[in-house]
Amino acid sequence: MRKFLNSERFHFDKLPEIGRFKFEHFALASVFIVSMFIGFGQIPLIVVVLKEHIVALGDSAEIMQVLSSRVGENKLLVLLLIPFVLTFLAALFSLKWIHKTKILPFFTSRSSFDWKRVLLAFGIWGGLMAVMLAISFSQSDKFVWNYNSETFISLVLISFLLIPLQITCEELIFRSYMFKGLSFMKKPILQLLICGTLFGLMHLGNPEIEKLGKIAIVFYIWTGIFLGFVAHFDNGIELTVGYHAANNIFASIVITSNWQAFQTDALWLDMNPPAFGWDMALTLFIWQPILLLFFNWKYKWKIFAGKNDGIL
Secondary structure: OHHHHHOOOOOOOOOOOOOOOOHHHHHHHHHHHHHHHHOHHHHHHHHHHHHOOOOOOOOHHHHHHHHHHHHOHHHHHHHHHHHHHHHHHHHHHHHHHHOOOOOHHHOEOOOOOOHHHHHHHHHHHHHHHHHHHHHHHHHOOOEEEOOOOOOHHHHHHHHHHHHHHHHHHHHHHHHHHHHHHOHHHOOHHHHHHHHHHHHHHHHHHOHHHHHHOOHHHHHHHHHHHHHHHHHHHHOEOHHHHHHHHHHHHHHHHOEEEOOOOOOOOOOEEEOOOOOOOHHHHHHHHHHHHHHHHHHHHHOOOOOOEOOOOOEO
């Protein structure tokens, strides 16, 4: 396992040679980034809540329903995404001015950001989700056509403009900045497990956790670990950005439910009761392992080969 992760081919877990990476630099940057998310980033939403005299009663899904009925689905989506946009900018600022380092190495080890990788992962995962949705349609009649001509175009624009910033923010922090920041451990597997677990725990406040139970946390944690493996083996976050973007944009414009984090005027509304379904299990145990093997073949990671190209 040590050779498996510490091969000279995989070096995304390491910090750049040029920059300031002492404890005080990470502490200052972390305080700035976190305060931007839970502080300044929440101000627009708080202002709207106070203006609309919304009382936080019930679970988070019910609160989201009240908010969306008062301010509209699209405006609520923007309010929920603003903290991520500001946090993303804070992360870039921290790299440039606190750590005094180049920004590109935190996105990729290549000479430039590879958009083809982003589009490939986006297309593959988006296509697989479409297939699973089609199968779900054949098994249940509780999918309601929800198209709203007055809001859909705006929803598409918001989704393709802001959601990529949201997911890039998460990928930059959990699959790169935090991952590299733990490089003093010199144990990539431990770094991956810590970052993946923290990624999953970040979703504790999501309505899905309340509705699906603790199994949803396992789903988020394992997905975080899976994306960590992809970023590490590919020496960059292009593939994880594409995967994550497809997942969230699909949930925003194609299908939504009244109990998930993104409640939008999507094309379809899922009226099935909350449940950890076959599609989530299929994602964890089939699709993600297959994607890992496909990327290994496509980009010649040779993750099962040792120094002499022998199978470990």
